[in-house]
Amino acid sequence: MEEIIRRQKRTKRFNDDFSAELKKRQEKEALIRQAEITKQKYIEQNGNPDVVDWDIDTIVGTCQDLEKNYLRLTTAPDPSTVRPLHILRQTLELLKRKWTEEQNYNYICDQFKSLRQDLTVQRIKNDFAVEVYEIHARIALEKGDLGEYNQCQSQLKQLYKLGFKGNEIEFTAYRLLYYLHTLNPKDINTLISELTPEQKKHEFIIHALGVRSAIANGNYHKLFQLYLNPPHNMACYLMDHFxxxxxxxxxxxxxxxxxxxxxxxxxxxxxxxxxxxxxxxxxxxxxxxxxxxxxxxxxxxxxxxxxxxxxxxxxxxxxxxxxxx
Missing domain, CATH: 1.10.10.10 (Winged helix-like DNA-binding domain superfamily/Winged helix DNA-binding domain)
Structure with missing residues (x-):
């Protein structure tokens, strides 16, 4: 009788282990199938088969970790590794505090890239997203990281067009200074033509237009006066590059x-x-x-x-x- 009971327990334990393993395998296969479906959809839309567009399939994250290292996505994101909006809000407050206290750029940049990635895969576009990109852009400017700054600026340009609130005039001035750095007259003229009369009255825009005029006219005296007396420090960080x-x-x-x-x-x-x-x-x-x-x-x-x-x-x-x- 005891032997029969032991066999029944072993059988039950085996079945439980088998069921758990089967469930894990099925979940993994489902993720792989979803990634292939996503990739195929993108190919059918004349996209690059090596670049997956996560806008096609949006997820809602369940991860509760405030800090998370950035990892480049190569397959469909797992919701359990993606933080939902309310957690991302807490993460931003933590990162602002850590930047003020520790000034560790490598850590902060990695964490902000991870935060931005979680916004992207969940297609979160709102005033909070604007705040995230603006803060990361300013930190990147302060540390001379034009690569990260430009990634943030490109997203901000789109978010402003969608009507989300932020510091659009400030970052428009930065964009003009960046075009001066890259010696890009076409984009400079396009940007200036899009400025409203009201925007042209703002001190940030007045300063950036003054820099542009001084460079165009070879007025180095005026240029360096503007460099030494900007309306905000971030302008100097951009001007440092040229x-x-x-x-x-x-x-x-x-x-x-x-x-x-x-x-x-x-x-x-x-x-x-x-x-x-x-x-x-x-x-x-x-x-x-x-x-x-x-x-x-x-x-x-x-x-x-x-x-x-x-x-x-x-x-x-x-x-x-x-x-x-």
Whole structure:
């Protein structure tokens, strides 16, 4: 009798294990089938078979973790690994606090990319999504990460068009400064033509248009005044990406107009933080610096060809465009 009971227990345990394993296998097969269906739908719409469009099949996440590392999706997302909107709101508050306290960009960038991914796979487009992309864009600008900034900016452009609330004027000004960085006159003119009279009165837009005008007219004095006195710090972070180029251009003009240029004058005129920073730039292009009675200067006639050649190299090389928007 006892042997029969033991056999029945073993049989039940085996059946339970088998049922659990069968359920796991069926769930995995269902995910694979769903991924193939999604991929096939995209191919039928003349898409790239190697790029899956998750907008076709939207999911609602169930993950409760506030922090989650970013992983590039190659198959259909599992709802158990995706955070729903109310959890994402808590995640954003956590990330804002951690950025303020720790300033760990690698961690913050990874977490924001994961947050953005969860928004994307659930097709969440609202004011909260705008806030997420704006915050990540500002952090990326502060750390000089144009790639991540542009990914955020491209999404913000679409969200603003859909009518969601955010800081559209601020990011329109950033976009204009970015186009100045990439020397993209077509996009600059298109953006300016789309500005409303009201937008043109805003200090952020006035500043960006002033930068554009100064560069177009070769007014380096005005340009560096705008660089040193922006209406907001983020404008400086974007201008940092093209300010050295404009300093070379200015020196090309100045060395043709002046017989001699003191280091102190160049430092003040071109918005350097210190004479040391100015000298570092001159040394980087092998510009000879002379000294007379403890006053350092460069000879305009002797050095003009150096800056002319450097400017030609810059314009010929072009700009490394990251995450074009």
């Amino acid at each position: 300010i050295e180029r404009e300093r070379i251009k200015a020196l090309k003009i100045m060395t043709k107009a002046y017989l001699t240029l003191s280091i102190s004058f160049i430092t003040n005129e071109l918005g350097f933080d210190s004479e040391k920073e100015c000298i570092n730039l001159l040394n980087s292009v092998r510009c000879p610096i002379k000294k007379d009675r403890n006053k350092e200067y460069i000879n305009g006639k002797e050095t003009h060809k150096i800056f002319l050649k450097k400017w030609q190299e810059i314009t010929k090389k072009g700009i490394d465009i990251k995450g074009q928007i």
